[in-house]
Amino acid sequence: ENGFKRPAKLQQMDSPLKQFQEDFEPTPLYMAIITYINYGVITLFGFLRDFLRKHGFEKNHASAEAGDMDGFVSLYASFENFYTRNIYNRLHDVFNRPICSAPGPVIKIMEREFSQSGWSYKFTGKVLDGIVNLGSYNYLGFAENSGVCAEASIKAIQQYGNGVCSSRCEVGNLDIHAELEEKMARYLDVDACVTFGMGFATNSMNIPCLVGKGCLILSDELNHASLVLGCRLSGANVTIFKHNDMKDLELKLRNAIVNGQPRGYRPWRKILIIVEGVYSMEGSIINLPEVLKLKKKYKAYVFLDEAHSIGALGATGRGVTEYFGIHPKEVDVMMGTFTKSFGAAGGYIAGTKSLVEHLRAKSHSACYATSMAPPVCRQILSSLEVISATEEGKRRIQKLASNCKMFRQGLKKLGFIVYGNDDSPVVPALIYSPCKVGAFSREMLSRGFGVVVVGFPATPIVEARVRFCISAALTEKNLQDALDAISSIGDILQIKYKK
């Protein structure tokens, strides 16, 4: 079959295959003070520049409302764009870099020239070639424009055409969808699976199908926007527990069960715990054995979002359940996306047959959204084939694991503070200061490496970081060169905080 053997009995929870460990070193105090002073100075200069722009001493490049709007309430508050004007615009060249090749291990970036402190840019016409890609979610290296998967997708276009032009409930239910769902269910070793055209919409459209008013959702602090939106749309009560903190989760569960619903103290209809397999901003892996222990003890349900962990964790890439040695039937709702490891688009939800039949009938995504395009389905099917049944797939998974290990140990040896679990394919290295964040990205680009940096307000104010995404397609040489470049920039910018 797929060549994977499951243990005959369900794995005992008392001795999980993997000991759970993660590391979130707190910010050094001197660095926190310096970061706050940085933001303070930038903010003061922002106020000064705003003052100059308002009174005409400096040209105002922002758009303005029409002049004859006296007496109307203003359309937008210009203060809401303070950050964009004064801080984001200065770092404009570090974000939204246009790529003009497949997002593989090496990419081509179109060079831009910024003017007037980041208000506008134009393309210089030059294309930076050979930039090593450390930012794409290309965990198993399937972002290729040639090879088995690409050939299969081209044949699928020739057979089915490009689009489906209908939703699953109408005329958009193709045989390739059924084949994909069946293969995915067998790969995950669950009863059934249903797929949707968009990964974000899989979460936001299907959580309302599972819970509603009178239910409780316990959602991790750092859950993705799609999960947060799904929770809000469902109308259920949402309680947030601290990231990966099982004691906090247990406390909140107990409080919820003891107190019941807010007014009237009636018992909750359902309690759903929503967690992710791998959190992409922190590089941490969810403590799944503990979550399942709590679920059994307090009779709650678990929704596991494996967007970043499917294909990337586990000996055969079956995700965080395989990583911990837990049978997937223990998780009630297993959700994942095809955007990261499979190099396609879309998402799936897998579980028992009754759950999947319910979603097929009731999900908004199934009724109203267009179903997945056939070449995308074929891409997933062929990459799934490669991952689960060929030597090439095994090689890629092992390469990803060894790349992760090598890169993470390398960064730690250099003296960087790295967050998260040692086995996660996402490696965030902390930079703290907003100025160094911009400098790091620009220096890396000038040395031929494309990285993703994030700062406040996407992260807490003292935890601006650079987030490396390891790929199986990156060679040892790529990673070693990257580490050398990072080391030299780290010496210049003084960001090796552990030393």
Add this chain to the structure above:
Amino acid sequence: MHTGTTNQVANPNTVVWNSPGIWITYSILTAFMHLVLLSMPWFTTSVAWTLTNVVHGVGMYFFLHTIKGTPFETSDQGKYRYSTHWEQMDSGTQFTAARKFFMTTPIVLYILASFYSKYEFTHFVINTSILLLSLLPKLPQLHGVRLFGINKY
């Protein structure tokens, strides 16, 4: 630093004063400002201390009680667009640690300024009015109150 992405809290402004090390930074910056004023040769000690108190009080009033909304777009659909920073702190919960810190700093500066200005009358009047300007807007009873429609929208 995408301004529209999801965060741990919908509005980071609500929790920024609970971040590690920010109280120390605030105290260091106030002390630095005081040293700058103290080092000017044409200010006597009394004037320098009173001026520190005044600059601190006026600055605090401007940043905490005049400016409304957030400097970035938040994912809570503009809930705090008409709230000052003081009202946004800890999402409006009263008597939290950060709020107590901000109640204490004007009082500490007032005591120090009164002491160093030897309780002279003019300095007393200025310092006390600055203290009232700093403390009155922070009272829980004045949460969300706009007097005479000033600063309402």
